[in-house]
Amino acid sequence: MIRYEVADGVGVITLDRPEFKNALTIEMRDDIVAAVRSARSDANVRALLITGAGDAFCAGMDLSASTVATASEPGYEPRSTSEALRIGVQAFIRELWDLDKPTVAAVNGAAVGPGAHLALACDFVIVHEKTRFIWSFAKWGLVVDAGGAYLLPRLVGLPRAKAMVLLGEGAVGQEAVDLGLAYRCVAASDLTNEAKALAARLAAGPTRSLGLSKALLNASFETDLAHCLDQEGAYQSLAATSVDLAEGMAAFKEKRDPKFTGR
Numbered sequence: 001m002i003r004y005e006v007a008d009g010v011g012v013i014t015l016d017r018p019e020f021k022n023a024l025t026i027e028m029r030d031d032i033v034a035a036v037r038s039a040r041s042d043a044n045v046r047a048l049l050i051t052g053a054g055d056a057f058c059a060g061m062d063l064s065a066s067t068v069a070t071a072s073e074p075g076y077e078p079r080s081t082s083e084a085l086r087i088g089v090q091a092f093i094r095e096l097w098d099l100d101k102p103t104v105a106a107v108n109g110a111a112v113g114p115g116a117h118l119a120l121a122c123d124f125v126i127v128h129e130k131t132r133f134i135w136s137f138a139k140w141g142l143v144v145d146a147g148g149a150y151l152l153p154r155l156v157g158l159p160r161a162k163a164m165v166l167l168g169e170g171a172v173g174q175e176a177v178d179l180g181l182a183y184r185c186v187a188a189s190d191l192t193n194e195a196k197a198l199a200a201r202l203a204a205g206p207t208r209s210l211g212l213s214k215a216l217l218n219a220s221f222e223t224d225l226a227h228c229l230d231q232e233g234a235y236q237s238l239a240a241t242s243v244d245l246a247e248g249m250a251a252f253k254e255k256r257d258p259k260f261t262g263r
Contacts, residue, residue: 001028004035009046009203009262010196011039018054021110023062029088032118036095046262047203048099049195050122051106057131058115061089063140085145089114093147096121097218100211102202106195107131107182114146120155120181121147123214124202126195128188129173133181135164154221155180206244207262 003014013035015022024032039045052058066084096103096118105119107127112134119125137144144152144165152161156179163169176182186194202210212235220228239245243263251258 001025002031002035004031004038006042006045008200009044010199011035011042011045011048012199013048013050015050015052015058018052018056020062021056021059022052022054022115023059024089024114025062026065026088029061029092032092033095036092036099039101040095040099043262045101046205046207047101047199048096048103048122049106049199050103050118051192051195052108054109056109057105057107057111058118059110060113060115060136089117089146093117093121093151097147100215101207102199102205102210102214104195104199104202106191107133108188108191110134113137113148117146117148117151120151124184124198125176125182126191126198127173127176127182127185128191129185130188131173131176131182131185133164133171133176135168135170138166138168203262204260206239206242206248206258206260208242208244209239212239 001015001017003012003016005012005014013032015024015028017023017025017028036048039048102124103122104124104126105122107119107125108131110132111119113136116133116135135144135148137148148165149161152164155161156164160169160179164171171179171181174185177185184194216228216231216235219231223231244258244260247260248258
């Protein structure tokens with residue numbers, strides 16, 4: 001119930017369960033992980049785009065398939081929930097965050113809980129004026145999961161993150177940009193084309209150096225200055241061995257646009 005396609009250097013994951021607002025089944029969850037891993041290993045994929053079919057991005061996990069649905073039943077094993085998270089929604093957050101290629105989320109409608117975090121684990125989030133981010137963990141008596149406690153404070157700050165998780169405060173359209181959740185808000189009719197254009201632009205870039213810069217930025221909140229500078233030097237040394245750096249230097253000298261190949 002997801003579609004994964006590759007064209008012109010961009011891998012596209014489409015959540016395709018519109019009749020259920022793209023709520024994630026176990027199969028969909030696992031297929032997202034598999035698709036991101038495929039994008040990582042495929043040299044022809046230089047950027048990844050995630051979107052949803054229909055009028056929603058992702059309504060979170062389908063709770064009928066969740067281990068917490070059986071929490072009140074005799075014999076419930078608490079470890080089953082932590083293990084389900086580890087191999088499930090935590091896995092696709094980790095895969096996206098660590099992917100050494102740029103990622104774009106085209107959030108075409110409601111993004112709820114883990115569905116919101118699926119988008120926020122991407123490097124660029126594009127929304128339209130009616131896109132809605134929703135956090136309903138407290139409503140269900142659940143703890144924030146799918147990396148939300150990591151992602152939200154880094155994007156919006158701790159006070160706002162607490163309001164989102166503990167009070168269920170959401171964000172709509174341009175507000176998501178203003179708060180730091182999203183990169184750009186566009187007209188709903190332009191969302192797909194804008195997201196594809198951004199993904200294509202990223203796919204045409206120097207893939208190796210973009211991935212290394214992404215890794216530096218993603219680790220910056222947990223890294224002291226000395227270690228960050230050491231990593232910067234190591235990563236710049238790696239980039240210096242790439243074909244794309246040689247092309248970038250040649251293009252600069254020849255006063256032309258570079259033609260990067262992702263190598």
